[in-house]
Amino acid sequence: MAADLTLLVPTFRPRLETLLANCRARGVEMRPYMGLRTPLEQAKLWRQSRSREQIDAKVAQLHAAGADYLADCIVRVGPQNGDPVTNAVPGLSWHQWGEAADCFWVVKGDAEWSTKRLVNGLNGYRVMAEEAKKLGLDPGGLWRKFPDWPHVQLRPEPSPLGRMTLKEISAEMQRRFKR
Template sequence: MPDSHLSRLIPEFRIKASVLLMRCSQRGVVMRPTEGLRDPLIQAAYWKRSRNADEITAEITGLRSAGAPFLAECLEQVNPQEGPHATNAIPGLSWHQWGEALDCVWMAGSRPIWDATVLINNVNGYQIYGEEAKRLGLDCGLYWSGFTDAMHVQLRNISSPATIYSLQDIDRQMELSFRHQLEHYDGQLL
């Protein structure tokens, strides 16, 4: 398992994530971590997918007006993105930026299974992943209404940091944690 994806998670979640992967393995399902801590520039790139220039400009303006200039800057710095819708969360509003979320892909031998509806030998790896996450008190995107994300688990059963922190507090924390990355951003992300 790529340990680098687990190593930057906060300790409480890293322990639970390790137990989750072990329990899945004990049930015959290998889940490979693909992304843990995600910086706000990557989050901006994911968010910008499937959004037009007017939506992006409106979000940047709204962030600046709300006293979140660092988050606005993250959105501004990332070039336009193409691809399918990836997230509803702008930078700072995903638990990935807090080290409290992990994405994993189900592996069938050496083959990644990205489709959450696939059965192999009457087993759905994402279903087992979700069940075991629930048993550990984790929130799994498989069970979300609306935009489901079967690969995603997070420590808190709270949809967004904005539920418990002000946008200004989120902006300050993201700047403290990630300013150095923005200063060294070379235009290459994904």
């Protein structure tokens, strides 16, 4: 599966394309598989590793902040199962803003997910992180609390919360994604 890079914001897309070209120049193919992600998709990922109590508490917190659309996204997707892959609830991931992408490393035509395997002395995820830093992007693999090696984003801030309230984020997500 390939991400539709045309859905990314114009300030991020060319930098991501340069990042991919720089990785290729070093002998590493990184392939974007996720760019713009809907709040419902984000809700599924967030819910998949949370207990019922955690989910109920987060939904109540979002409703209390006036972020009803975000809370409703979490409720609407229903039970999910899987390993933890994100700490970001809907609206708080830069994916919903078109400012983030997830890429996998291609080795001999297959997706390689190891952050330790070396091919010709290189690990694709580590090369991507190095090259992203050079371009002023924020590579998730270098995050201290929750490393996310396939992830790269435009901004260094972990979420839009420093710029907007939960209520404002919820309204913007509803405007962009509710059909």
